[in-house]
Amino acid sequence: MQTSSLKYLNLLSEKYPSIQAASTAIINLTAQLQLPKGTEHFLSDIHGEYESFQHVIRNGAGSICRKIDEMFGNTMSKSERRNIATLIYYPELKTPMMLQSVPDKDEWSRLTLVRLVKFCRRLSAKYRRETVRNLLPKHVAETIEELLYDQEGVEHKAAYYQSQIDTIVSTGSAQAFITCLAELIQRLAVERLHIIGDIYDRGPGAHLILDDLMDHHQVDIQWGNHDILWMGAAAGSEACIANVIRFCLRYGNMETLDNGYGISLLPLASFALETYKDDPCELFIPKVSADDSFTSQEIRMMSQMQKAMTIIQFKLESQIIKRRRQYQMQDRLLLDMVDYERGVITLNGVEYPLLDTLFPTIDPKNPDVLTAEEQMVIEKLKLSFANSKKLQQHVRFLFSTGSLYLIHDGNLLYHGCIAMEDDGEFKSFNVDGKSFAGKEFLDRVDRLARQGYFDIDHLERKQYGMDVMWFLWCAPQSPLFGKEKMATFERCFIADKATHTEKRNPYYTLRDTEATARKILTEFGLNPDAGHIINGHVPVKVTKGERPIKANGRLIVIDGGFSKAYQRETGIAGYTLISNSRGLLLAVHQPFESTQKAVSEELDIDTETQII
The missing domain is CATH 1.20.120 (Four Helix Bundle (Hemerythrin (Met), subunit A))
Structure with a gap:
């Protein structure tokens, strides 16, 4: 008998010590192959909409009814x-x-x-x-x-x-x-649930969604750019923390930060009230609805806090760009491009006046250096994120059940994109003379993100991994972002909306063709004749005639607008892709009113199912 065969038989004998035990297992496993395939659901871009998410899970995307x-x-x-x-x-x-x-x-x-x-x-x-x-x-x-x-x-x-x-x-x-x-x-x-990214931000209930997912009997998660941002913040990335807080203040969404994770913003509030007390901060008034019922004093405070955190964010991001030259983001060193005396910025040879020129914490000679007060604020916030037991529990769950992509049942699941050139070739990323592209690049940054959270014994390696998590949030070559820039600075300070445009990676045009989908499936070792790509991240604008099924059926986009912020664009309120013994189905959901009405008035989500 070959040594390798004996090795496997010895391992088998540990679980099945007798011929009868092995035979019984063979009988049971062989019979199981004749059972119908279990039903699997795929959801993406939930963005904190807890009640809608909960209802779709409870009603089986309309299948129970x-x-x-x-x-x-x-x-x-x-x-x-x-x-x-x-x-x-x-x-x-x-x-x-x-x-x-x-x-x-x-x-x-x-x-x-x-x-x-x-x-x-x-x-x-x-x-x-x-x-x-x-x-x-x-x-x-x-x-x-x-x-x-x-x-x-x-x-x-x-x-x-x-x-x-x-x-x-x-x-x-x-x-x-x-x-x-x-x-x-x-x-x-629903035997198994797949979440194709973006649990966090926009809506108020991301922490509640993660509580439910942790209790789910079988779930996997493919990280979205908003998820990796919170994961980076939990790891201790200062730039990720700044982005998380600015984003929450921008949309008046403090529920997850405050009640969900107990993150104290008191240090930021005290700093902002003192530093920007005479600044109206009109450009930073949060985007809130009348239903949010904030007082005028609360709105003003959030505006001041948002401006304070925005400036801190730009400083911290500039520091990362300068220490990680391989990110090729030198064009985003915007603080260095400002003429602070004249109140203008020069982008691509064009001069633009700034809408706000009050920068009390910026030293024009060293614009990306934090003041002592700003450094104290960010240190206290880091401590608050690190000590949030619930946040750390959720992020460890995201790491243990999640990844940048998943190969499952011959299908490829990922949130954002596979960065490509205009000619359809995979875009390469060069590190220390070595080039990474396609699957190899995703494997690398997935490993580095884990390094940024778990490698607490090697501070330099941990910092490298935390910077990668910020890279995944907003870099042009990030497979979770997929745009040439994140135009936060331009939207905050420049009136010309042409500068606000965030051009997408060629992937988002090329993915409509079957040749591209087949190329990607082959890159990940899948059968291009049978496999599918299941993608999220970019909402399908049904109102403009867009369709979720692309590339002759090889690629399916399932971001249908769970978030209320996107429903005006999409015209619907989310998709659920269903895989069962009969094939693939796409459930199209209409807006959900509330749990209270669902119970008292027995209002269900209107769902239309189409066969793929």
């Missing part, structure tokens, strides 16, 4: 079907409401339990018993398993089955069992 109609269409009225659908989505909220309104609580509980058990049986038909058991809380697993697999129509079993239902009701356990069955239905409806 459709299955209820199929199963109970002839035995239940439309209102009854809508009622049980809402009960499945929100059992912890809907069950108490129903128990208060029905004339006979026990009878309603019995009927609801029977219906939920029957529905569970249908959904669990393509799963092994062990899989279903693992999705149940231990204290109810045995009872629910008996209910699911009992044949109450068989002689001698009917009384046993009915006794279980009656005893659940008589012991006052109905509500707990209804909740467990409803949650089981939600889990059975």
Whole structure:
């Protein structure tokens, strides 16, 4: 026997010590191959919209409602079907409401339990018993398993089955069992969840979304540029921290920072109030809606804080650009291009007047040097980010379940782009005389991002990795960003909107062609005849006739505007790509009003499904 074969047999014997044990495993595994493929959902660009995300997860992107109609269409009225659908989505909220309104609580509980058990049986038909058991809380697993697999129509079993239902009701356990069955239905409806980036920013509930994802039975995440920014901030990157805080102040979104992670902005507020007390900071008034109900004093304070953090951000970014020449971002050393006496900046040979010339913390001779007060502010903020237990827990989860890309079932999943030249060749990135492009470049920066968070024993290597996380946020060659520049400075200080344009990488034009998609799939070792690229990052503007399915079906863009900020552009409120035993489906969602209305008025998200 060959040495290699003996090595593998010895390893196998540790798990299967006998021929019978190995044979049983072979029997079970062979049988499993005949089960239908589990249903997988792909979502992207959730951007903190917790209620919409939660509802789409709970309703299986509309699939639970459709299955209820199929199963109970002839035995239940439309209102009854809508009622049980809402009960499945929100059992912890809907069950108490129903128990208060029905004339006979026990009878309603019995009927609801029977219906939920029957529905569970249908959904669990393509799963092994062990899989279903693992999705149940231990204290109810045995009872629910008996209910699911009992044949109450068989002689001698009917009384046993009915006794279980009656005893659940008589012991006052109905509500707990209804909740467990409803949650089981939600889990059975989606076997695996793929998040194609951008959980953070815009909306207020990113921390709540991550709490839910950590509780999910099977999930993977492909990092987006907004995710890597928060990951860099948690690692201690000063530039990432500055960007995170400026972005939150810009959109008046303090919920995740404050209530979610307990990040104290008091040092920044004190500094801004003192430094910019006579500055109206009109260019930095946050973009908030009337619903946010901020006072005029709060708006002014956030404006001052945003300007203070914006200047700190530009200084810190200039420092990175100067110490990492390989990033090729010298054209973004904008603080060096300002004539502070005249209040103008020269870009590409053109002189532009600045809209704001009050820079009390900038030394024109050394514009990227932090003042002592600014340095103290950033140090205190770093400490606050480092000591946020919840943030660190979420970021470790993003590292453990996430990556820049994922190869799964012959498909390639990534958030942003694969940087390309105009001629369709992969854009190369040169480091110390070595060139990286395509898959090799993504593998490199993925490793360096992990180095920036975990390599706490080597400060220089950790700093290198943290700088890479900032690079991934906004550099032209970043696979998560994919634009020639992030025009934050121009939007803040220059009136000419032509300077605000952020030209996209050629990838975003080339990806429409099948040849490009096939080239990328081949680069990652996938079959271009069968594989698909699943992409997010850039919203599909349905209102302008854009389609999510590109490259003759080889590439699917699933950013449909979960974030309310993008829904005017997209005309919809998000996509869910569904992969099941029948193929690929794309669910198109309409806006979601609120959880409160979903429960009290039984309003579901309108979802239209199209076959890919």
